[in-house]
Amino acid sequence: MTDCLLPSKTWRWMAWACLLLLLLVTVLSAFLRHRAEGLGCQPWPGCLAAGTAASGVVEALARGAHRVAATAVLGLAIGLLVLALRARPSLRREAGLSALLLLMALLLAWLGVHTTGSRAPAVALGNLLGGFLMVSIAARLLAPPDRRGLGPVALGVALLLVAQAAGGALVSASHAGLACDALRGCADQAAAAGWPWAALKPWVGAGLLPGDGALLQLLHRAGAWVTAPALAALGLLALRRGRRAEGAALLALLAAVLALGLVLGSSGLPLAAVLLHNLGSALLLAAVVRLV
Template sequence: MTLQKKLITLTLVWTMLVIILGAYTRLTDAGLGCPDWPGCYGFLKVPHKPEKMQIAAERFPERPLEHAKAWNEMIHRYLAGTLGLLIAALAVMHWRRQQSGRLLPSALLLIVIFQATLGAWTVTMGLLPIVVLAHLMFGFTLFSLLALYWLQQRPAWRSQDQRLKPLLPLALLSLLVVTLQIALGGWTAANYAALACIDLPFCEAGWSNRLAFTEAFDLHLGHDDYEYGVMSQDARATIHVLHRLGAIVTTLVVASFAWRLYRQAQEQLMRRLALALAAVLALQLTLGLLNIVLHLPLLNAVAHNFVGANLLMLSVVICYQIAYPKPQEA
């Protein structure tokens, strides 16, 4: 394995760690564990010495230092910063070797730079939901594109099945549905609506009479701090109900696509991808139900976030395999 392939694999795994820790940071309410950026209370690391803690208290009297939350936030920043360096190294290596297809590594570099900007805005704008959602979506996009980059460097993992092209519209529809469902899930989390409904199948009695669509999708600009949410209970319940409805639509569309892909694929590779897509979908649905039944246990919620990222990544990879099959060897 060449150095470039090893570096891509390392970067892909590192991205997974950043996604997991990012979800853990948000779910432990540590997104503002350090109220400034890029440091923490004005220091490069979490202050522990009494004199530094006194300075931190004077700088941010409205947000007392909590070491556990501050370290959660800073470790996430350290890992994210390292990811940026890894992607920059990949881009430079690709350009210096004058390899074809420079668009993808260039896009990865631009996205990771924008991700850093979104990370800063997440803190400086007090967890503004639209910024938190964008940070999540671009993080998942980065992961998916890195998977494509990994795939492009391994021709043996490329499909040669030209007969799957008619499935491309359904594949793209499945990808769109997954993307919208993840966005709904991100909006649910960013507005602290994950526990707005705890009954099955949709919400508590009378939920349909309390839907508040306008407020549910209002950006609620103008607040200094969005920690723990600013929406009413009805608006949060509306988002939550829509996310559950979206889960039903996503399950039907993606399962149907996975079944047709498995039936029509001639290669073992594409059949395995279809089975993987179905398995990840089933796991994601199970984790979502457990979030409701068990009232959002931390590890389960983190897993739900990570499996969602993998569902998007698999959808992107499958679309790419169908749209751009490797030419048949003579």
């Protein structure tokens, strides 16, 4: 290691490995959650009540791979923290981010152990948002950007995006993905059910009434009308301020996430599209967080 740690090959290798493993963990964790919820069985979600949720060889392999990858992330987070603390001159920013990464890894491991088998949306929400945050931290650890960030503007958009992702996780964990397939229809159904705001309580649990699911979908779809323009504006601003890589990535990812969202709504929730919608959102948050 040289005087300054960041150009070190070891650091870059470890930070990249951490990011890639976290993306793998994100996809595997969404895969396991959706398979446990029976996504793909017919007619969904009714088939779940009949106990047809999958638990075969593929799920066992995915569970094993998830465990190995998550443990490797924990080891890498410790390694990055040690490197940052030992560096001279001291790397306070990197040490802080690595410590946060380690803390999140321990928190999610604790959540995993203590909530096994739970179907409460709050658990899915915690897992999904915690995983997204870890991906974002790892993306910031890769290397410091060579230009100044976009500060509070990017932070505001990041918070909007977290809220949008949380809304999506709530739709998913409440089995509301097929509750309705257009903004107008969702609004009509939610109104007919008397605007059931209690559906927003993430600890209430799955098995909501159709009107509840329609309200959750309505909020997620309407949220996209606010979040997407904000993301697009941030992407364009990033391009203008010379942050080309993040700006271009943000715009491309936004287009992909929106297109996948439309596919989900119109074609009965194919698992691959659900997973890509999830992964795209994680990467989108990472691109925005790099701009803060």
